[in-house]
Amino acid sequence: MAMRKAAAVAVATLTLLAAWGGAGSATAVAPAPTRKAAEACGVLAPGASAAAEKAVAAACEQIGVWYTWGGGHGPQPGPTYGQVDPSDPDSAHDPERWGFDCSGLVRYAYARAVGGDPLSGNAYHQFHSPQVNQRFTAAQGTGPLLPGDLLAWGSGGSIHHIAIYLGAGKMVEARESGTRIMVSDVRLGGDYAGAVRIASATAPGTFSTWGTDVWTHKEPSTTSPRVHRFPGPTTVRVECQKHAEPVTAEGYTNDAWSYLPEYGAWITNIYLKGPAWLDGVRTCP
16 A cells, blocks of 8 residues: 555656656656647747747747746746735645746746846836837727737736737736646737837836835825835836935935836936936936
């Protein structure tokens, strides 16, 4: 009995390792369903930029990898272990799963495509990224979309999910806890919010924040209402800057604030990488 039990455990362990894609093993072979799904993932329509096609290819290479809440948000783009989402009982095993959440996958795909880390942050940050050069409303459907465009879901200004369009009404996504990265039919109902197209080159006036849990404000003052929190370094576009309330933080004092048009908010220049007064950025009226 003990030998049969040990054999059963060994078989179960090998099966689980194969299903995980053999994390850390260059010779692991994905199970047949994963290979079949990967064959269906790719650029399914013409017209996309070379960078967008590379992003699609990078995302499709991850077919069969676990969705894991918070996965893909380490210091560098790439898969990580996840976290438990307090609102989702299915995420109980996410800390044991090596993979991506929806925005972690998008971040990784575009980092692979263009280099650097152009789409750090969560789905909201990516949908409002300064790297966006074209937007499409929900009412436009998939007609004007090209492979590599990012589809988003949310309402009331909140974005909770994001995926990469493949063409032909298909997308690749890290959908939810308990599932693996997959190809899905585009879901245009419910709270589908529209799509964005990512520029191939860095937009003018683009900077990176630094630090963790950095808040933007309605006005250039720490006493004005908070607008949005950057959990970690995030690429942002600065429209203009001005001298306003002096702020002391992280050992620095500065009275310069920058306006972020995608967020409709201000951030102290202390939390923007660069000089105290940003080069090449105009002064706000």
